[in-house]
Amino acid sequence: MTDYQEAHRARELTRRTVVVAGAGGIAAAGLVGGALTTTAFAGDGADTSAEDGAGVCYRLTSETVEGPYYIDADKLRRDITEDREGIPLLLGLKVIDSETCRPIRDAAVDIWHCDAVGVYSGYENQGNGGGGGGPAPTGEPPTGTPTGEPPTGGPGGGGGGHQEPTDDTRYLRGTWRTDRHGHVTFRTVFPGWYRGRCVHIHVKVHVDGEWTDAGYEGGHACHTGQFFFDEESVLASAEVEPYASNAAERTTLSEDTIYDQSGTPGGLLKLRYDRRDIARGVRGSLTVGVDPDATQDGQGAPPQPSTSASASASAEAS
Template sequence: MTENQQSQESHVTQESGELTRRKIVVVGAGALAVAGLGGTAFAASAATEDGRATRSATSAQDDAEVCYRLTSETVEGPYYIDADKIRQDITEDREGIPLLLDLKVIDSETCKPIRNAAVDIWHCDAVGVYSGYEDMGNGGGGGGPAPTGAPPTDTPTDAPTGPPPGGGHQEPTDDTRYLRGTWRTDRNGHVAFRTVFPGWYRGRCVHIHVKVHVDGEWTDAGYEGGHACHTGQFFFDEESVLASAVVEPYASNAAERTTLTEDTIYDQSGTQGGLLKLRYGKRHIGKGVRGSLTVGVDPEATEDGQGAPPQPTTSASPSAS
């Protein structure tokens, strides 16, 4: 007795939306293919001495992906630059531990992959400096202990300095663009970037910023229109950060470090909150790290990260984003 088998076809809904003023211009040489990322100097599985891949214990928590859960939204932070680098390798000349960031973007309601989305990532270098804002130094002046004593009662006479609070945007101070880039998701919702393990600056734990744009159009000039349906951040467990801290140039970063549990942006919810799953050789993290995460978004929503920042907890210091 035979059984009839039915095949299922996946349908990708093409949604139209009013074009915005957002436009990405392709610059530089041709972008790397995903296959090229797989052939980096470090193995994608980051093997240990005996050839077996190792996953950090903390980042292995909450292994089961629950497709209907929205990944946490966060503030954009002051250092976003509307993407002008269409590329997967965003390293440029920055030194640091090689990091392969492998993401999958899905519709959190239907569980279907979102294809042709534009994914932006940006982060600081090993010593806490953001491209485009080198004049701001390590982290741009955020952080520090909470103020003590009575608040001042006199009227300030000097113009405020430093980055704007919350999701406010700071205009770039220079033309550098290292550790920034945009690439499209494939038919399975996957996108990969080659970069370096981020460093830290006072007031924030180690993190990577991300935006997901949908409803736009990919053209010969880049990506046009659409809207941001997700603005978030990816985080690294303490074990991996401590391992990186003994490797140069991270070891030269003298900034006071905020831990994952002290951070005012991370919501402590594991992978749903953006905690990456990491694979690397525990005794040889310098050879490379692979970070991965499934990002659940609502493609109908507009999440530009311009809302109010989370309220700091008693264990955390105020911070730039």
């Protein structure tokens, strides 16, 4: 073997050692039981820092409505799994100023989503996304002409207006700060689905506030959006328990009336997992481009459905 070949082989061995060490470090930081185990994501040494490469800057990530199930940042944590069962999900985000491409540090990032069978913490009596999963009505059906304001609930999660929490559960919710590179990582589980919506995660980005011993105070929300999952990954998850026991009618990504069908700018996550065994764990990543001077609290009118969305899909925004 020549000197050149020896040197090249040494460099390759060094590179592989670094990659393997990086993968082990991520796995070792996982959880046991309902979250990451030391074998989760084995064989995949990809970085989860959500670097999406060129072409991301100068593009705002799509805004959406907040939905009815937001609970203000009262859980400062990166591991939001608690006792929920499901496929481990490591979600890596990078928050940047969409105009300058510079990372936004010390932003407060909120995420929240339903569990594997479509239930939101804080709203367990709503059942599966508020779309019919709760207890059956009792007593005689009402008669006569209805009076008062019509109910705001509906298929798939109760419309876009906020609903007050009905219980003290807070699983699959959390807030954490971006580092100096704009990065933040959460450990959770792959979400399930409920009637009227495709699989998704809600997100808010808050800036100009202050981190104190009590948490994050002041500032404003400069982004309210949702992250989405491609159909291949969702179909794979549906073969795994407890997702397989979710009997709710599923809305596909192309049928969803909140996702704008624009791919990454619309919140479509980049996912990595073992195609032979998704149950081992999934890595999701995305660069989120925001306008830090804007106020996007998700309280406005919901976005118009895309032309490719099914006319039969529910237009609620939970």
